[in-house]
Structures are given as structure tokens and as C-alpha cells.
Amino acid sequence: MRIVLHVWRQAGREAVGRFERYVAEDISEHLSFLVMLDRVNERLTTEGKEPIAFDHDCREGICGSCGFMIDGEPHGPLPSTTVCQLHMRNYRDGHEIRIEPWRATAFPVIKDLVVDRTAFDRIIQAGGFVSVRTGSAPDANSIPVPKDDTERAMDAAQCIGCGACVAACPNASAMLFTAAKVTHLALLPQGQPERFRRAVDMVARQDEEHFGHCTNHGACQNACPKDISVDTIAWLNRDLLRGAFS
């Protein structure tokens, strides 16, 4: 099939960006979206032109490296799917596709479709960990945890830190990301000693990084490739309140 791409090109953080048009010819419907971009880049390189920069690593939907807007939707049109797991069979011959980076003040563009997501790392550094001694794996296995709690903790732990929730949110809020981390640790015994302080510190860091506030749009949940629920934001808000007054 033949696909027409309109891709955001931006040479660097301070550079002025623009959309450029490319035509991808002879694209098999079995190719993944990123392999289709690889084909475009091979041609650009052969022609002596700058390839399109985009983030990727595992290409299996588990590392969180990939992600950009496809026709205005984070990770593209499929629910619960990262862009590396999106395939060209979801498009028809002649389709015109618009691709651009996450748009958020806290995620400045590094180049083309690559944005700087180190703000997420700094939110984690503010408290998204357990610093008390928790023993070895056998010790952890000997601590009983109710089945419902383990299920919910593991659901929250699915977050891969891709940033789609921020890109989807009209306020560019990182609440779903932070809430996933807080909920994951708040449901496990090892996370209890620092539980409320963690919520306060991580949300404070979020504000310092210029993410917006949550106003309950729910766009984050819809865009999340790992189905993180906005219920986690309710958890975060409860712990935040307890932490603020303790």
C-alpha cells in the first residue's frame, strides 16, 4: 500500500518545527508502524537526507520508549496499544497520516518526534521507591498480601512511563503516571512506611516540573496503552490528603 505521511520535523529544542510530507511506497499491511517509519528513514538516508528521529527500544509494548501522536491520538487509533504494536493493516491504501511529538511544556522536543521525558524520572526520584530495608525475595514471599491488593498493585505497576497520559490531557497533567506509581506501592506492605510522604513529595515534584493539574477529563485513561485506571488518581488524592495533614 501507499501511505502519505505528514511528519513534524524539528532540528532541536530551540529550532522552529514544521510538517514535512513523505510518501511511503510498497508498504505491506503486515509491517508495524515503526518498521514503516524505518523504511522511510532508509530511503531518506540513501538520498543523503536526515532520517526522522523517533524513540523506540523493545518494540514489544513493554519498555515505554516509543510514543507520538498519530492523527491527534497518543500511540494512534487502537485502544490499549503502544505505537510499536500498531500495524499497517489498520490503515488503507492512500491513507494520509499526521505524526507529531507529545505536546507538553514538561516534555520539550529534543528532535522531531523525540521528547525529553526525564521529568518523569525526577517525579520517581522524589519518592517513587521503597527506601526501607525489605529483605530478600524469599522474605517478601513470606509476607501475606490479600489477593485483591496484589491484583490491584500489579494493575498499577503496568505503567511503562510512556507519557501518553500527559499528551492526551488538555492540562498536560501527569497525575495518571504519578497515581500509578503511588497506588502500586501503597497497596503493598513494603510501601507503607513512606506511603503518605511519598504522595506529597511526588505531587510537589510534578508541580515543579510544570505539569498541569487534573480536572477529571479522563482523557489520560483512554489514551493509556496499559489501561491504568483513573481510580488510581482517587487513591493518590486520598494519600495526598492524609500526607498533607500528617
Ligand code: SF4
Ligand atoms: S499511566 Fe499509562 S499513559 Fe501514562 S505513562 Fe503510564 S503507561 Fe503511559
Ligand code: FES
Ligand atoms: S518500543 Fe518499547 S514499548 Fe514501544
